[in-house]
Amino acid sequence: MKARISGRAAAFAVRRAKGWQLSYRGNPTVFNVKEMDVVRALGRTADTIEVDVKTIGEVERRLEIEWAKDRALRFAVLLLDPNEVTEGLEKVAAVLEDLLARDYVISHLESQFYQHELPPEADLGRATSLSDALPRLGELLSNLKERQQIIGQVFNSFEALPDSLFGGTDEKAAYRERAVAAGAFRSLVILSRDGILDDPAIFDLHERLAGLPDARRIVAAWTSSFGRTVSNLPPMRPDLADLTDDYDKDVVDFGGGPGGHQRLRNALEQQAAILDRVADGDYDNARRFARDLVQQQLATAGPSYLAKSLTRLSQRAREMDAFELELEWAYEAAEIQPDDARARTQFADALLQADRIEEALEEFGRGYELGERVYAINGRARAMRMLGRFDEELKLYQEACDLSEGSPEGVHSLVGIATARTDLGDIDGAIEELRGAISKFPFEPLPRIALATTLTQRGRFEEAWTQFQEAATLSADKLPSVNGLADICLRIGRLDEARRRYSDIANRYPRDISGHIGLIDTLRALGELNQAAMYARRTAERFPGSPKAIVKFAETASELGRHALARKILQAGIEKFPKHARLLIARTSAFRREGRYDRALQFAEAAAARFPYNRQLQRVRADMLRRLGQNDLSARIYRELVSSDETDVRSRNGLASVLIVEGKTSDARSLVENDNPQTKDEWRGFLLFASLIERLGDRQASWERLNWAKDHCPFAVERRLFACALAGQSARMGRARQAPRIEHIAERDIGNVIDFQIAAMTRRSSAKIAYGALTRNLPTNLEIIRDEIAKTYGIVEGRPRRSKAWIGRQIADNLLLAA
Incomplete structure (x- = not known):
């Protein structure tokens, strides 16, 4: 749709089929008007622009930009006008300082003021004195004064x-x-x-x-x-330009003049070549190229620029999950230039990533002494978080926030405070902190990304979607926002869109591992396990230093029943990253898929004991206790998790399944009652509620809900669970021939047992084959059910010890515990 926008009038008009709709900034009222009314409202000035947009939100964002540019220009003119009385101009200057936090406002003011010299009567001196405590305005006026001649x-x-x-x-x-x-x-x-x-x-x-x-x-x-000046140098490639923060200053480091330009470009090309090797997973050649870079830059630019180069390489290596290279290059930078504060704090970050916390704290201390005070305090806060000392984490972020008051870097401390509140279980407080950060830094994408991520984790997807979209308009770096939007699509089951979005991210940002991981998870959710495993293997080869890539490679191998390969991958990964929680969780899940429930529980309990503050590990431990029938202990863990975060659907499901099995249906009902499931966990809760209804005697309503879910659930694993539930219910009602087909998977789970039961009840020839398959990797509790089914229906010789009703109850209970 077409829209006209005027920052000066603080209004926009949108073309509709029967005329125009006019709105003013900050006013939700919409006026239906004719074109002449639009002209009168917006004016005929060059300030009015016409744009093509898809949503009203886009128009409102563009109006905010045009309004900010117009107001900033007006305020700047007021400050320079000698006829304006001084009283009240301090407030004008302060408002202008806030507006100058937006890069496009600075560009607009420079474009306007650089088109002509200031008139002689312009009171630049008074304006400058008003900007004494306002760094952005001060820099703008200083540049304006210095550039009058040009x-x-x-x-x-x-x-x-x-x-x-x-x-x-x-x-x-x-x-x-x-x-x-x-x-x-x-x-x-x-x-x-x-x-x-x-x-x-x-x-x-x-x-x-x-x-x-x-x-x-x-x-x-x-x-x-x-x-x-004649230069034979071609225009700089965009990827090289991204490797320098201040090109002119860097040229000076290389001796200045045409030779300095060429030497700097050579150095940037070396850095780009090194990062290309990292992106290909070729760490050996990346190290070799880096050694060459050290020798050449020491000779051409000296230690100062070399430290800057190595620090930059370390940062970029971290972005590609190449943590070992991150640490190596950060260490070299700090050794070469010990008094470089940025090199010191980057080394501290790398140590923190490597879980060398005490050394990291020492380096943050050195960075603090060298002037990086706020960054160092924030780094110490991150260290406290890794140690589970959340109260200290919060205090440190608050200290950094106080220290950075009035500075743009304060946004990181504010987001840190919200993170600490989340860690302490104060989710609402965290969200309020982030909304406050957005109010204070309205044109910084970081607090919006953090808020969107928090809202996503809490299942508030529409709000999160809006925040991700808003953040994308505030920065040239769209990657966090597009990843966030793709993640929402994956979570709520818009899997085709998630696949499209993640494929696009992987193609446009090949060095971003999050896009590759998201695509793997989307393929798994779609049930395309072979393709997911192939892509996971390629991702692990491309990002050999990434624990996330190792986890996905192992998980996909385990899901396909390649247990020996999964064990090998995880053993190597845990040796390399012994304290990485996702690897420990993946190892527990791999034991479970092998049918080794006791071993899975032992591993989960050892990991949870080492990291008692890790919610995921505690939940995994509770899941294994539940599957092994230790309901009291698992319920206690689930209750603790739910009490600290009521939006934790997975823990609510775990607690509900235990309560239903124990016959406490009234307590379970409030935990899982949901008629509009979106996420995988909500669909599992929907299954639990259908099972609860059946136990309350309304088998028909349960059957209808399960049938509807089987047809509408977008997630392959959960859809199979609904088929299992329907098949189990069919068996209990003596209607085995009405049971839906259950997709076979490598894991010997309750679904495969139900499939065997249906084959045995309907006298299919496949029953003996299914029984043979279930003699391997089946958990002990399911072995008992398998044998009773086999004896009851004559698959093997021997008298059954249990009734058909007992088999039905056991299958129903184990399906609940698996969900």
Whole structure:
């Protein structure tokens, strides 16, 4: 749909089938108007823009941008106007300082003020004095003052162009306005060096004016009065530009001049080549290239730039889960330049990732002494979190927040406070902290990403979706947002969309492991286990230092019944990352799939004892206790988990299943009653509730719910559970031939036992084959049920010790415990 937006009027109008709908910023009222009313409301100024959008939310976000730009320009003019009384201007300056936190506001003001020199009467001195405690405004005014001479040169060179070049005086004025809006004047002012332009400056100007007529001829004429530096260097590749924070400063490190430019580019190309090897999982060559880089940069740029290069390589290695390389390069950087605060804190981060907490705390202390005070305190807070000392974590984040008051880096401390509140079980407090952080830093994506992630984990998917979308508009880095949106699709069963989104992420961001992991999990949810296993193997090869990749490789192998391979993968992974909780959980699950429930419980209890504050490990322990019939202890663990987080659906399901088996249906009902399941855990809760209904005597309602769920559940594993429940119910009602087909899986679970029961009851020839398959890797409690079925229906010789009713109850109970 088409929309018109005016920041000056703080309003927008959207074209509808029967006219226009007009809205004002901050006012939810919508007015149905005609086009002339739109013109009157928005005005006819160049400020009014027309855009094509898909949603009203997009229009509102664009209005917020245009409004901020307009208000910032107005406030800046007020500060410079000598006729304005000083009283009240401090508040104007403070508001302008907040608006300048948005990069696009700074660009807009520079574009406007760099098109012409300030008039002589402009009170730049008063404006500067008002910005003493306002760093962003101070920098803006300082640059404006220093650049007046070059601003005049850029303006005069444009004014000297003949009107005929544009087609007339009016056409030249219109072209000038469009050039200002494109940032052309600003670009020339910033990129000019003492009236001299280099090739990158000319290229940038061409790019900005590309959409305007006759741009090539106008650029040549406009820049003809400037001096030129001849450079044979081609434009820098985008991936190289991402490896330098301050190109000009880095050139100085390499000696300056054309030779410095070339040496810097060579160094950046070396770094890019190293990261390419890391991305391919070729760590040996990455290390070899890094050794070459050390020798060359020590000779050409010295230790300062080398420390910067190694720190950057360490950071990028971490982004690809190459933690061993992260630690190696961070250590080298700190050794080469011991007084570099950023190198020290990066080394501390790498030590923390390696679980060398005491050493990490020492390095954070050194970083604090070298000036990285806020970062160091936040790092210490992360260390306390790893130790499960959540009260200390919170205090440290609060200390960092106080220290960074008024600084942009304070946003990290505010998000940290929310994380600590979550760790302490104060979920509502965490969400309020994040909303406060968004209010304080409305144009920072980080608190919105954190809020969206928290809301996603709490099952508040619509709110989370909106926050991820908002965050995507605030940063050039869309990756956290697109990953978050894909994760929501996976969680709520929009699996085709999740697959499309994760495939797109994996293609567009091949170095981001989250996209690959998400795609693997989506394939598993769809039931495409062979494809998931193949992709997991390739991901583990590409990210050999990633525990997440190791987990997925092992899990997919285990799900296909490749138990020896899974054991080998997990043994190597745990030796490498002995304290990584996901690996320990994966090992427990692998024991379970092998039918070794006792061993799985032993492993889970040992892991939970080492990490008592890890909720996932405690839940896994409770799950194994439940499967082994230790209901009292498992129920106690589940209750503790639910009491600290009532939105923990998986723990609610675990507790409900125990209560139903024990006949406490009234207590279980409130835990799982849900007629609108979305996530995998909610679908399992739906199954538990259907089973509860059957035990209360309403078998028909239970049957209808299970049938509906089998047809509508998008998740393959859960859909199979509904088929198992229907088959079990069919057997209990003596209608085995009405039982749905149960998909065979490698794990010898209750579903395979039910499938064997149906085959035995219907005298299918496959019953003996199924019995033979169940002689391997079957848990002890299911072996008893298998043998009673086999004897009852003549699959093997011998008299059954139990009744058919007993078999039915045992199958129903074990299915509940498996769900």
